[in-house]
Amino acid sequence: MLRKRNWSLLLIMTLVLSMFLAACAGGSSDSEEDKNSNESDTTTNENGSDLVIATLSDAAKLDPHLTTDVPSYNVLINMFDGLVKKDKDDQIVENLATNWEIIDDTTWVFELRDDVTFHDGEAFNAEVVKKNFERILDENIAAPRAFIFEMITDIEVLDEYKVQITTEFPFAPLLAHLSHPVGAMVSPKSIDEDYAAMEEGKEPGSVINAHPIGTGFFKFDKWDHGTEVKLVKNDNYWGQEVQLNSVTFKAIPEGGTRLAELETGYAHLIEPVQPSEVVLVEDSDNAFIDERLSSSLAYVGFNLEKEPFDNKLVRQAVTMLISQNDIIEGIYEGHGLAATGPLAPGVFGHAENLKPLPHDPDKALELLKEAGYEDGFKTTIWTNDNQQRMDMAVLIQEALKQANIEVDIEIVEWGAYLDKTANGEHDMFILGLTNPVGDADYFLSQLFHSENKGVSGNRTFYENPEVDKLLVEARQEIDENKRQELYTTIQEILIEDAPMMYVHHQAYLSGVSNSVENYWIDPSGYYKLQDVTFKE
Numbered sequence: 001m002l003r004k005r006n007w008s009l010l011l012i013m014t015l016v017l018s019m020f021l022a023a024c025a026g027g028s029s030d031s032e033e034d035k036n037s038n039e040s041d042t043t044t045n046e047n048g049s050d051l052v053i054a055t056l057s058d059a060a061k062l063d064p065h066l067t068t069d070v071p072s073y074n075v076l077i078n079m080f081d082g083l084v085k086k087d088k089d090d091q092i093v094e095n096l097a098t099n100w101e102i103i104d105d106t107t108w109v110f111e112l113r114d115d116v117t118f119h120d121g122e123a124f125n126a127e128v129v130k131k132n133f134e135r136i137l138d139e140n141i142a143a144p145r146a147f148i149f150e151m152i153t154d155i156e157v158l159d160e161y162k163v164q165i166t167t168e169f170p171f172a173p174l175l176a177h178l179s180h181p182v183g184a185m186v187s188p189k190s191i192d193e194d195y196a197a198m199e200e201g202k203e204p205g206s207v208i209n210a211h212p213i214g215t216g217f218f219k220f221d222k223w224d225h226g227t228e229v230k231l232v233k234n235d236n237y238w239g240q241e242v243q244l245n246s247v248t249f250k251a252i253p254e255g256g257t258r259l260a261e262l263e264t265g266y267a268h269l270i271e272p273v274q275p276s277e278v279v280l281v282e283d284s285d286n287a288f289i290d291e292r293l294s295s296s297l298a299y300v301g302f303n304l305e306k307e308p309f310d311n312k313l314v315r316q317a318v319t320m321l322i323s324q325n326d327i328i329e330g331i332y333e334g335h336g337l338a339a340t341g342p343l344a345p346g347v348f349g350h351a352e353n354l355k356p357l358p359h360d361p362d363k364a365l366e367l368l369k370e371a372g373y374e375d376g377f378k379t380t381i382w383t384n385d386n387q388q389r390m391d392m393a394v395l396i397q398e399a400l401k402q403a404n405i406e407v408d409i410e411i412v413e414w415g416a417y418l419d420k421t422a423n424g425e426h427d428m429f430i431l432g433l434t435n436p437v438g439d440a441d442y443f444l445s446q447l448f449h450s451e452n453k454g455v456s457g458n459r460t461f462y463e464n465p466e467v468d469k470l471l472v473e474a475r476q477e478i479d480e481n482k483r484q485e486l487y488t489t490i491q492e493i494l495i496e497d498a499p500m501m502y503v504h505h506q507a508y509l510s511g512v513s514n515s516v517e518n519y520w521i522d523p524s525g526y527y528k529l530q531d532v533t534f535k536e
Contacts, residue, residue, distance in 0.1 A: 349440025
């Protein structure tokens with residue numbers, strides 16, 4: 001009964017706060033059209049045709065070729081298709097490509113569907129595939145994830161529905177890379193309009209971000225920046241018909257408010273549920289927890305281009321001062337898996353029996369003395385407004401006090417957080433990365449290759465010529481045993497160099513209404529909505 005009362009008390013407090021904030025905002029400039037739209041959305045919720053998902057963060061970009069974050073991809077994967085995709089068993093299956101053949105070590109031929117049209121009526125064919133990959137690889141577009149296709153040297157149209165992809169070297173995980181959302185097919189008309197806008201001085205993606213057009217089972221309806229994105233059913237979808245009329249992604253930073261939305265029925269899914277909130281959902285009468293172990297990595301990163309983190313001994317010392325167990329048990333309440341290195345189990349390249357830096361404050365003090373920081377130093381740690389990351393920042397702040405290291409915590413809005421860490425404006429930071437392709441090349445190259453410093457993913461600005469060399473060698477190696485040996489060596493070096501503290505592989509915790517069926521989340525944290533229905 002106590003837990004039930006806690007849930008009710010939290011709900012009452014949250015609703016009162018929400019009404020108070022709404023009253024305070026009574027003088028807002030919302031138009032009557034906006035208000036009518038909101039009333040219509042509420043009606044839609046009640047009859048169950050509109051799935052409402054309350055999430056932590058709004059999308060940052062809706063151009064799949066320029067996107068780097070999970071909140072954006074969660075919207076995009078429901079509007080766009082790639083050549084291949086992963087199924088519920090994490091296996092590569094056909095999508096816009098119906099078949100593929102490896103002609104030789106560097107040549108792949110893909111047969112394409114002949115019955116697909118984009119949301120704007122444009123036809124999908126081999127020319128469209130060529131146009132999309134040329135855009136992704138165009139240096140003027142500067143796609144942050146272009147590196148995952150940088151081995152592609154030629155895309156040849158063999159006929160209307162057959163395309164040949166040639167790589168610079170044998171590349172075993174090509175299919176896995178093609179399953180990444182950055183490989184989504186964008187309307188050729190949108191691409192042409194976006195290039196035209198660039199000629200007028202606009203940023204790449206300005207057209208596509210404003211109105212993304214793909215071939216997916218949902219199509220774009222509206223984006224109220226900072227508030228919500230709404231997608232509606234694509235009645236002309238080429239594949240299995242989606243059961244929902246629409247889906248709305250509502251950005252609600254406060255965990256308590258997300259819980260209240262779920263309890264009152266204004267949201268059907270909430271994600272993330274904070275570990276401390278799990279019991280509240282489990283003890284409610286109208287929702288349950290969906291938990292899935294991820295392939296992601298949560299980490300504490302250091303900016304290696306700033307003192308004192310340009311010194312390996314300092315990075316090792318800070319890592320040893322922080323208790324991984326305190327983070328996992330105290331903040332995540334045991335949900336997730338402790339990381340021994342950057343790769344999660346199940347990802348190709350994951351190495352067993354790695355020896356991470358231990359939690360050893362005494363040794364840390366010795367290392368700081370050796371590095372010339374016996375008296376400590378001042379620094380900052382950045383996080384976005386994710387509650388677990390904010391709690392982790394406080395824990396780290398306290399842990400580093402024992403070495404007289406004074407840490408200021410800065411909480412930065414999500415979009416600005418991505419931009420500022422990409423620009424290297426931080427000292428320490430807390431972030432995570434998913435591995436949607438399930439292969440070490442994507443993950444390790446993104447985080448640690450020197451060519452990917454900044455927006456492409458290497459936000460620690462780590463540079464080690466030996467690691468660069470081994471990463472290139474590993475991606476060109478066909479023999480899986482040899483690839484594994486190379487990735488094991490790389491991970492051993494990364495533990496020693498300590499560009500980041502490898503914290504854990506999180507468990508995705510979603511709160512799901514009892515009225516919802518067939519929802520699942522994949523190991524990358526992407527919401528799978530095509531089969532979702534409401535119970536009658």
